[in-house]
Amino acid sequence: MGIAEEDFDKPKIAVVNSSSRLSVCYQHLDQVSEVVQEAIRAAGGLPFEIRTVAPSDFVTSAGKGGRYLMPTRDLLVNDVEVQVEGAVLDGMILLASCDKTTPAQLMAAGRLNLPSLVLACGYQLGRECGGHHVDIEEVYNSVGALKAGKISLGDLTEMTCQAIKGPGVCAGLATANSMHCMAEALGMALPGNAPIRAGGDRLYELARQAGRRIVELTEEGTTARQILTPAAFRNAVTVACAIGTSVNVMRHLIAVAVESECDVDIIAEFERAADRVSQVTRIRPNGPDRIETFDEAGGVSGAMRQIAGELDLSVLTVSGHTLGQNLDARPDPDPAVIRPLANPFRNEPGLIIIRGNLAPDGAVVKLSAVPAAVRRFEGAASVFEDENQAIEGLRTGAVKPGDVVVLRMLGPKGGPGTVFAASFMAALVGAGLGDSVAVITDGELSGLNSGITIGQVMPEAAEGGPLAVVETGDRVLIDLNERRLTLAIDDEEMSARIGALVPRPPTTEKGWLALYQQLVQPLSKGAVLGVR
Template sequence: MKSEVTKKGIEKAPHRSLLNALGLTKWENDRPFVGIVNSQNDLVPGHLHLDQIASAVKAGVRANGGTPLEFPAIAVCDGIAMNHEGMRYSLASRELIADSIEVMALAHALDALVLIVNCDKIVPGMLMAAARLNLPAVMISGGPMMAGRFQGRDVSLSTIFEGVGAVQAGKMAPEELEELEEAACPGCGSCSGMFTANTMNCLSEALGLALPGNGTFPAVSAARIRLAKEAGWQVMELFRKGISACDILVEKAFSNALALDMALGGSTNTVLHLPAIAREAGVELDLDSVDRISGKVPHLCKLSPAGSMHIQDLHEAGGVSAVLQELLSHGLIEGDALTATGQTLAENVEGCSIRCSDVIRSVDAPYSPTGGLAILKGNLAPAGAVVKQAAVDPEMLKHKGPARVFDSEEAAVAAIFAGKIKPGDVMVIRYEGPKGGPGMREMLTPTSAVAGMGLDRDVALITDGRFSGASRGASIGHISPEAAEGGPLALVREGDLIKIDIPSRKLELLVDEEELEKRRAKWQHPEPNVKKGYLARYARLVSSASQGAVLFDNPVGRRGDR
């Protein structure tokens, strides 16, 4: 046990005295120390109830011979942080989460970890820490929020963001928006569509660090509490068998996660998070890998924002296990991958099946023969860009239009609400990348405004920032290199023609190279938006979106092996 360095031998009498001060008995000190990383707080609806999850996890750990020791992790609610200065901190918080877990786990010589997560950056931040530390680890999420009900239909957070645009366009009365506001988010849990949080919680099952059911058991269900107890129990089983995080987070685990991502039509943010987790595990994962898997795995689910169904519908239709079984039966994932159950992925999903073909289609009758995400390249994005093609109207898969150029999200939103964006336009929002933002803000407000005003079939939006998993339409993000690094996006001028061809994976600025060279010679690096504090440090260290927006000073590989 790693924890023996704090409790064995006469020289550790002071350490044992401090452990006694925690109220630990001798028999508790003799057991493995299991860190319970709890991201509960009173600011994030998805995390409000995580103390209940933590209590259940601790019960499972104690029942199977471990001593649970809880400590906190921060969590940002992307919805509350959206469209103001706070959004700069969302992606950047991922690194703080991973670093703080490393500090606590190594400073206190913990033997294993249970990671209690739910929303957006918290899931990848904790998985990055698990890979970095390479301890026995299990992840358990707080589960998805139930969909709200409004005027006889299911609704979610994305519905109300689009409602704002509908009011601006005169398509919804302000009184209706107020009613929707009361209904859209009915209680605790991660927002109910296939947005980033739920995408990552589902993919964690395919990665193998979360138990079956993690992605879809509702936050308010007793099944979620039982799963938390199982997570606590199972981490002790992994400890006894000597199975650590990087025994699970191998190359085939990431291929399986990407395959599931394509089948589910998940958030574009996974293209940032999976490479970041893989890097900590010493696994190579780049945009070409993403597009290769997208090219062979069909799109099987259309959940909000791409469709009208929500995570509760996926759960009732068989959950992640049903999707994985369907992919496995057609040879699209590797069933021999080890998981936190101690069994293989194939053993985990044996006997599972699709219960409702309206929610989960078969591989033989998919929505699309290719996956939900696509990687685009061209002279506007030499290192790549990403689009959630599953949520793009077929009419916008190919588009050519004039650039409407904005140097910030705020300027773009003001133009949308002022009625200055016309059908056919290609909105360019730049200087919002990892360095330029800094922090690579999500553009849910402009995409939702465009959709709410009924322009999502006529207007494209491209950015070096990123999009919420709740965004839909021809929303192309992560353009690399970013504008703040002098990428081609910085050279676009008002009225330039931009050509988008998603089926051909192309994103082109229709300006000749000689003209671009003249513009490049005149371009000057902009003044940073933030000059002090954490974000200033983050901007100096962060890599491009095409590299997962990881920090350059983070060592690569399995730090827990040292």
């Protein structure tokens, strides 16, 4: 292998790289890895590149209705464990990219409790098309516009040719950029890392800093669980509510806390944060500002400076300094993009948890992406257990203004593997019904989704949750002010329906999805793997 004898006693550092030629998200990671490895060597460490599975929502979701997306998160966690712990390596730097890599890498860091550092590897850019800026969000929502006959296939094709300019994750505050921000908010990424443009000079400078710093962390003996504390998770939740991250950060933060054996109730922390934090940014899909604008304005560090009074500034971070010390060294944010908490864009949090007889364990709403005029919605349920049928309902008129569309049996156990229900929501918005049709689902949504959307309903329908007993025509009430989700039947009727449920037979899927269904824990536990 060409390793000199004198190198054997150096800190052995895993460079965890999910590089793949399947997706643009990962096209630049090999170059980033080389820079990191050079910096580790220069700092006195011995780097070992570790290749892992590379889940990509837009590519991996092409098969099995997106059922591989959540399972690949946990596959990646175990992939890292086997290669890093099995080889008795001393520390690891984790190259984070698409939606599932960052949470999986944080989960692995918490599980192994080694000196660990996340390097967020950045977002892609869009470009001009038809006289206006186009990115992947525009393409996503335009599928519904095509279904509704508002644009032609040629128009959509032209958008797809222009929407992505360079490597990196989806533009906007979708799940990937949201989780990059969460890594920094947790203290697991260096200050100023999120969001960051993929392929830019600043990313490579941070890669060099990160390579040096992981060697120092290893020599200092600072492990992941010294950083992933209850206070750090509370900070991350507060930031998520203040900037309006993807709805998926909740399940991922729960999973990271579970793997870190950290005694913190993430759902309760979201409920508490919603009472004291308002939205200080309006990054797409929450408003007009693009992710590069947020980056230039100060990024998540800038947001944390603006809400510093609500954060625990004493927590340790991978920089070796406290969060407060990190923020003191950062420039003032642009208040036109990142407002102070005393003067927010909206006097409400970006994310909330709602409960009720349809979601006794909670459900999550990206309030920042719900039309401001809609805080109460009541309608007749229209139930689907197949997303494609729901999308066809848009074309045929079966889905009408005033409906509450219930997409169920799409959760981790029901899929098996959480079904990517986000396509229906995007199609709904593209069809012009995002303000007049509500969606409730136990499937997976995208951080790009907007509209009246209730996601991650807990327990999921396949676990015997109340969502399983909703019938087409039932009245459903969504009250975002009261944070309630209610099926308009009495307790006796609800109990009778749940009592009459017939357990679904095990999946006919084979291989990894079948194993996942047997091992996956409830959404309220982060949908991690374990033996019940």
